[in-house]
Amino acid sequence: MPEVPITPEAVIELLTSEHILEPQEPILPETDLFTLGLDSMAMMQLLLQIEQRFQLTVNPSEMTRERFATAGSLATFLREKRRLAA
């Protein structure tokens, strides 16, 4: 299966298509995801969706506030993780 490119837009698409977040305003790459309601329950779903869509396993201890703050920072983290795994 071809790798899905990891971009801020792909992360935003994942968040909205899987109903992990349902904001009233569109999510931008720099939008603070926590103010939109990214809670513990949503994070559990996100963890699995990242595995399924990007074929990347994120260790819970890697889930830091900085990495998951915005779609942009999350895409950067996941791209780096994929690069290191290659």
Place this chain on the structure above:
Amino acid sequence: MLTLPATTVDYFLAGLESFMRRSGQDTHWGVTVLKLEGKPDADLLARVWEQIHAHHPMLGARLKRVWRGWRLAWESQGTVPAPAITWHPTQSVPPDKNILRERFQGQVGSKPLRSPLLMEVFPFGDHDQHVILLTWRHALLDGTGINLLLEKMASGDASAGPPEPAPPKRHRMRDVFQRARPLMKRLHAMTSAGCLSAWAKGGAKGGAPDFHVIEFSQEQSERAAVRLRTACGDFLQMPFYAAVAARALRLLHERRGWHSPQIHLQLPFQSRGRSRDLLFGNHTGTLPLFLDAGALGTLEEAVSHLLERYREAMREEMPKASEALMTLAAHLPVGWFIPAVRLSNCGQICSLFHSHTGSFLPGRGEFAGAPVQNVYNIPNVCSPPGLGIFFSDFAGRITLTLSWRRGSVSPEEVETVNQKIQEDLTGGR
């Protein structure tokens, strides 16, 4: 007449309440306690309270059968007037346990509450401290809903009503049954595995509800946060607390000399839209996980095992199966399906409940203009399972609520559970 769609969790709670009433356990209520350092702005509170009641017809709704499809839906005559916020006279101490106990049984002055949502303010002490008590009926609000309600009230503007509900989906019953099968198989597996809750089979069911609240100090909370971060990163409070609760229940079984090869844990998952304006109606479904009692040796092992079981359940599309099973149940008389679940699970329903709320009022230090000292929930539970373990978190401060039915667990056992949880969270200091 306004008809609003019910979630599948609403059906479940309707069945649970029916079971509770039939077994003399009254109605399912919860209380949220907000401790404030100063005086909340009375005008702001009143305005927001009125706005909430003016924009959410769910507050006047009742679950009824609709002819089309013979399924449950909320029916409302429209919005209801806001019940007056009660400001109590100033006391030297905060509201005592008797008041809290009365509220979480849905009573005021020994009389049943008529509104599904009540707000009271208790001023106390010499330093203008206040406690706000919100008493809520679980049929209309769950842990996620109460979070959203607090956020809405804290924002000072509740003029937005809920989003337009999506029309109910039509299902082919054969497809729904197929989707529900993996969960049915799981529930049967629970029966054959002999999973136990805190309730002894044949034991009392109608015991009075009781609770114990333990507010961790800042220092204890920080130690717990370090353990949480090490095991689960910055965010996964839910599996961490669930693992702690499962270990406490395992210890309770051991002390009783019971053998439960697995702990049946109901992990909440979001089962509806995440609009911040969707306050009422239940948000979270439950994901049944079976944790091997032998895999709960250390907290780290327990968390890792739980996450693995979570992944497995998600791969088996258990949330969809849970939705499907409750969709099937929605076509049954309310009083039937919980007894059916009880019967298929040898009376245990589920081993324990726990909260999943993460942090209250994230990013906010004030509520109605007053600095917030702490926020926590006190939900009542039914028997079985007989014991509920709930965690609340406000600005990094943890509060543990143990809620039980008398006759299901003894005071000594409650203390054992409390000690075990404190030991897991703080390393026993």
